[in-house]
Amino acid sequence: xxxxxxxxxxxxxxxxxxxxxxxxxxxxxxxxxxxxxxxxxxxxxxxxxxxxxxxxxxxxxxxxxxxxxxxxxxxxxxxxxxxxxxxxxxxxxxxxxxxxxxxxxxxxxxxxxxxxxxxxxxxxxxxxxxxxxxxxxxxxxxxxxxxxxxxxxxxxxxxxxxxxxxxxxxxxxxxxx
Amino acid sequence: xxxxxxxxxxxxxxxxxxxxxxxxxxxxxxxxxxxxxxxxxxxxxxxxxxxx
Numbered sequence: 476x477x478x479x480x481x482x483x484x485x486x487x488x489x490x491x492x493x494x495x496x497x498x499x500x501x502x503x504x505x506x507x508x509x510x511x512x513x514x515x516x517x518x519x520x521x522x523x524x525x526x527x528x529x530x531x532x533x534x535x536x537x538x539x540x541x542x543x544x545x546x547x548x549x550x551x552x553x554x555x556x557x558x559x560x561x562x563x564x565x566x567x568x569x570x571x572x573x574x575x576x577x578x579x580x581x582x583x584x585x586x587x588x589x590x591x592x593x594x595x596x597x598x599x600x601x602x603x604x605x606x607x608x609x610x611x612x613x614x615x616x617x618x619x620x621x622x623x624x625x626x627x628x629x630x631x632x633x634x635x636x637x638x639x640x641x642x643x644x645x646x647x648x649x650x651x652x
Numbered sequence: 653x654x655x656x657x658x659x660x661x662x663x664x665x666x667x668x669x670x671x672x673x674x675x676x677x678x679x680x681x682x683x684x685x686x687x688x689x690x691x692x693x694x695x696x697x698x699x700x701x702x703x704x
Contacts, residue, residue, distance in 0.1 A: 512662060513688060515666070543692075554695070
């Protein structure tokens with residue numbers, strides 16, 4: 476249940492990032508794309524839990540992805556604040572969304588660990604006892620939404636992130652402005 | 653072109669997880685993480701023109 480919620484949160488974050496790029500005309504940059512990759516890496520851990528059974532290693536996968544995403548987002552915010560001469564934010568939405576997603580995931584994991592006090596091992600055994608009834612349509616639907624979000628992100632990166640848009644990179648764009 | 657690489661690997665990983673290919677999906681996950689970290693490594697050093 477909680478893994479499904481986390482995967483839905485990750486999928487929603489990806490969809491929100493696509494929305495900011497396509498409808499709010501937020502220009503893509505490399506750090507922006509890397510944050511998406513980190514968010515997808517986070518979602519993979521929850522998807523592994525849903526598809527291959529709950530394991531501590533899968534939570535580790537999700538945590539590593541979240542840490543990487545947070546690192547990239549903080550780096551972007553730091554570079555943004557360092558470029559004090561700039562009046563317009565560069566890819567600021569992406570960093571804020573990534574940080575918001577990490578907060579949501581951390582809250583959900585914290586909720587879970589509060590529910591079962593102790594380690595991730597306890598968390599694993601607690602979920603392993605769940606019984607399965609019939610076809611898990613909810614899991615299939617959540618995984619399908621995540622796969623679709625990843626596919627659209629890949630498609631969007633191939634369409635929008637041309638050499639003109641992404642080739643220069645964020646540092647060069649800061650210099651040009 | 654290389655910017656597509658993490659997403660292509662991620663998509664293949666997600667498909668591998670969905671299809672139940674554990675070894676392949678674990679390998680692809682590692683590859684995705686490595687490519688993302690390698691790309692992010694370009695931004696770790698602070699450029700000289702950027703005064704902090």
